[in-house]
Every structure is written in C-alpha cells, then in structure tokens.
Amino acid sequence: MPNQNIPPLKDPSLFKQNVAYVNGEWVKAKSGKTFEVQDPSTGKLIGTCPEFDKADTDNAIATAAAAFPSFRQTTARQRARMLHKWYQLMMDNQEDLAKLITWENGKPLADAKGEVAYAAGFFEWFSEEAPRADGDTIPASIPGNRVFTIKEPVGVCGLITPWNFPAAMITRKIGPAIAAGCTVVAKSPGETPFTSLALAELADRAGIPKGVVNVISALSNTAEVGEALTSSQTVRKVSFTGSTAVGKLLMKQSADTLKKLSFELGGNAPFIVFDDADLDIAVAGALASKFRSSGQTCVCANRIYIQEGIYDKFASAFAEKVKGFKVGGGYDEGVTHGPLIHDRAITKVDAHVRDAEKKGGKVIVGGNKMPKLGSNFFEPTVITGMNKNMQLASEETFGPVAGLFPFETEKEVVDMANSAEVGLAGYFFSRDLQRCYRVAEALETGMVGVNTGLISDPAAPFGGVKLSGFGREGSKYGMSEYQITKMVTLGGMGQPLQGSWVMRDIMYK
Ligand SMILES: NC(=O)c1ccc[n+]([C@@H]2O[C@H](COP(=O)([O-])OP(=O)(O)OC[C@H]3O[C@@H](n4cnc5c(N)ncnc54)[C@H](O)[C@@H]3O)[C@@H](O)[C@H]2O)c1
Numbered sequence: 001m002p003n004q005n006i007p008p009l010k011d012p013s014l015f016k017q018n019v020a021y022v023n024g025e026w027v028k029a030k031s032g033k034t035f036e037v038q039d040p041s042t043g044k045l046i047g048t049c050p051e052f053d054k055a056d057t058d059n060a061i062a063t064a065a066a067a068f069p070s071f072r073q074t075t076a077r078q079r080a081r082m083l084h085k086w087y088q089l090m091m092d093n094q095e096d097l098a099k100l101i102t103w104e105n106g107k108p109l110a111d112a113k114g115e116v117a118y119a120a121g122f123f124e125w126f127s128e129e130a131p132r133a134d135g136d137t138i139p140a141s142i143p144g145n146r147v148f149t150i151k152e153p154v155g156v157c158g159l160i161t162p163w164n165f166p167a168a169m170i171t172r173k174i175g176p177a178i179a180a181g182c183t184v185v186a187k188s189p190g191e192t193p194f195t196s197l198a199l200a201e202l203a204d205r206a207g208i209p210k211g212v213v214n215v216i217s218a219l220s221n222t223a224e225v226g227e228a229l230t231s232s233q234t235v236r237k238v239s240f241t242g243s244t245a246v247g248k249l250l251m252k253q254s255a256d257t258l259k260k261l262s263f264e265l266g267g268n269a270p271f272i273v274f275d276d277a278d279l280d281i282a283v284a285g286a287l288a289s290k291f292r293s294s295g296q297t298c299v300c301a302n303r304i305y306i307q308e309g310i311y312d313k314f315a316s317a318f319a320e321k322v323k324g325f326k327v328g329g330g331y332d333e334g335v336t337h338g339p340l341i342h343d344r345a346i347t348k349v350d351a352h353v354r355d356a357e358k359k360g361g362k363v364i365v366g367g368n369k370m371p372k373l374g375s376n377f378f379e380p381t382v383i384t385g386m387n388k389n390m391q392l393a394s395e396e397t398f399g400p401v402a403g404l405f406p407f408e409t410e411k412e413v414v415d416m417a418n419s420a421e422v423g424l425a426g427y428f429f430s431r432d433l434q435r436c437y438r439v440a441e442a443l444e445t446g447m448v449g450v451n452t453g454l455i456s457d458p459a460a461p462f463g464g465v466k467l468s469g470f471g472r473e474g475s476k477y478g479m480s481e482y483q484i485t486k487m488v489t490l491g492g493m494g495q496p497l498q499g500s501w502v503m504r505d506i507m508y509k
C-alpha cells in the first residue's frame, strides 16, 4: 500500500470540506446530506462534500441568473483582467492544487503540476480572447440597409465535467464562459470535487463577482442534478465532458428547452505507425499518448496499429520502455504511473486483457492487477497479436493497456481506424509528406496528431465528430460556444425603396 499521507498544503484554506460555492458563499446542501470521497491509491477517506439535489441546484441556477444582467455589462477588458488574475493565482498555488489533484485523482505529482499549468492556461488564453470578441460588418443585399453582428453571452451555463482532469476540464469550460460574459453553475465530478472547490476559492480571491461562478457537488444525486441543469429554461447552454452514454441522455433532456450544447464525449483513438516512421519518435509518441494519466484520457491511443515491416522492432522497443515504468502512489518518489480511479475501471481493463488473451493475443508486459499496491492498481500492459474481434478493438479501454494490431496497407488501416462509432483523436507516424496530408484528411476524427502523441493545448481546438460529440474547446473557436451572434440590420441609409414591397423586387434592385 503506498504511503499516501497528503503532504501539508502551504495554504490549507484551499481544502474545502462539506461545502459548495454558491453566490460567493460556502454553503451546505439544504438536506444536510453529504457523500464521501476516497483516495484512489489507498481507499482512505479524503473528506465529505454536500449532496446537492434539485432544489439546491435550482437555487444555484437562480443565483447565476441574478448575477447575469450585471456581469454581461462588464467590459471584455474587465473580464480579461479577472481571468488573468485567476490564472496567476492558480500558478501561484500550483503546488497545492497539484497535491489536491494527486490526492483525489491519483496521478503522480509531477503530472498533476503539469495539469495545473495546462488548466491555468485556459484562463490565460481566454483572458486574451475576451477583448477580441469582434463582430462583422456585412455588405447588405438590400439597398439602404447596413448589416452588422455583435457577439453576446448566451446566458447561464450548466457545466458538467469528469474526474480524469479535475482542474483542466472545468477551466476549459469556465474560461470561455467568463470571457464571453456568461455566468455558470458547474457540477464537479463526484470522484474529484476538491480541486474544483479550491478553484472556486481562487475565483473569490480573483474578484469574480458573487454568483458568476457557482460550483456544486453531488454523487448519488448526480442524475437529478443533471436533469435540473438540462431541463431548466433559465440555463441556456450546457457543456458536458464525459461518456457518450451520458451525453446522449443529457441531449434528450435538453431537447424541450432547445439549449445550446457542447459535448466532449468518449474516444477510441487509432494510433498508426507506418513502416516509414521514425521508430524512436513513434515509440515516444505511443508511450505519451497511451499511458498519460494511466490511460485515462479521452484522447489516449486505444487501438495501436503497426505496419508489418516495423511491427517487431516497434513492439520490442515499446515494451522495453513500458517495463521501466514505476507504478505507485502519486506522492511517492520516482512513481511514473498512479492508480486507476476506481474498481469499475480495473474490472474493465482486466476484462479487455483476458478477452485479448482468450482470442490469441500475447501479453508481453504486465497484464495483471497489483493487489499488493491496492485494489485500484493495474500493471502497464503491452499485448501483441491483436485482432479486430477483440473487445479492445471496438471499446475504449480507459486504462494502461496497449494492444498492438498489425496491418499491411494504408487503405486497410484507414478503414479500420474509421470503423469506430466515435471520432475524437487519431494519431499517425510517417516521414512521407504526401501520406501525412492524405491520412490526416482521411481520418474521421476531430483531431489528428501527426508524428506526435501529445496534442492538448489551450491554443488548439479540442473536440470530436461522430459519437464523440460536437463543439470545440480552447482556441479561438472555444468562445463562440458561449456566445450568440446577433445580427442587426439598420435601414433608411440610402434612397427610399421604390415600387412594390415584394421581396424579389427589393433584393435585386
Ligand atoms: N472528450 C473529452 O474531452 C473527454 C474528456 C474526459 C473524459 N471523456 C470521456 O468520459 C468517459 C470517462 O468518464 P466517466 O466514466 O466518469 O464518464 P461519465 O459520463 O460517467 O461521467 C462524467 C461526468 O458526468 C457526470 N454524470 C454522470 N451521469 C450523469 C447524469 N445522468 N447527469 C448529469 N451528469 C452525469 C459524472 O458525475 C461526471 O461528473 C470516457 O468515455 C471518456 O472518453 C471525454
């Protein structure tokens, strides 16, 4: 069992227990109910959080609605400064925030620090985007008219995020929402609520006005809170990151109020290495893409396709590196990979490995649970001889299992890559420039990494196609998810209209 006593925070007031953040105040659930949060490394209790229900959620929505009219009137420059201050506070408290992430999510402290910088990067990026919310001036087709557009905030937003990036998934939504002038109710993940609460404390210190950012929590009542957010007429936008199954449910629930929606859903990323790839770069890319956060990211390589001419060399170089990983508690020195989030994740990963073995796959590294470390640990695993009948070929594993599928031709591998119902990220490695263009264009995914396994960047548009959802986060596109493009037509600027008022006469004068 790892030694998992959280090193003391420099600023203990960042650890908020049994409270949520509504209207600039720390509040409990009206029912007084709470839920427990456990450290995934040890199973030990971290603390408790309020179990919000529909009434609590409605109250948070009303708070966000009350704050909206004045917040939308702030200037873009004022909002930019608030976001920049929040960014700076995150970086000033990087160490403490990272300790909280490691405690509740399990990822190694160095990775958690990286996540804080990535997460804060969304505030920095959108602080810079806020003042650039330009509209257009459009030449009118109707004589005497002038047409222009203005960007307005969509209104109150409901944000729902998962546990795998306790800081970055929430800042990637709150950043553009605030930049656009929206107010938000963010439902933190039940497994990792404490990082979100620390961010709320920093929002307070950054001077974000009361009611603009509300962070609520629920575990058993998650579906009830989700329904309150999606069915509310007041909430005009819902942004969700999580599984495709829950995304579909939230979309149905949002139908009656016709909300603006963004869905960042599940992935099953193809990772392709062609014979002409640089082997070292491909191996490094596969390690980064497959094993980041112990395989628990939506953009992790899931199906690793290796062309036959390079298969054996790739498999042995890759396996050697994986053998060098050190699994353990996230605070322990030298640990490269932490636990999975819970026992359901372990069960799924184990099932995928056993299924692959049964169908002819050969486990060349790992392959087993690690009960000596704790019930949520699984060995980083490499399997060769994968084929399309195995579960791992069609389901997202969300764990540290790398299955290597052989292939012969470019066409064959592109077809296999595109056979998935989802289309979030795809990766490939090649030194042939024409192939790089061809395959990047052929892959049915929202994002493509060419000769790299790391594509996440606040400056880059993140999002999927097919059952991976729609909408883009980060980048210059991220803010439009929280804006309305309002068109204004100003008439009477030229000669008065002559003749009949029939549309075709007006249009073609
Ligand atoms: N595309 C992305 O950016 C992205 C990022 C991270 C994770 N994911 C996906 O998320 C999945 C893993 O996370 P998970 O298993 O925790 O997903 P999940 O869908 O079960 O949960 C995600 C979040 O939704 C909440 N939730 C669950 N049911 C809900 C409901 N009925 N109403 C409202 N909220 C509800 C959970 O509390 C959690 O906060 C994977 O499929 C992964 O690919 C996608």
Ligand SMILES: O=CCCC(=O)O
Residues within 6 Å of the ligand: 164, 165, 168, 296, 297, 298, 299, 456
């Ligand atoms: O897990 C999904 C998000 C991963 C990322 O932003 O890199």
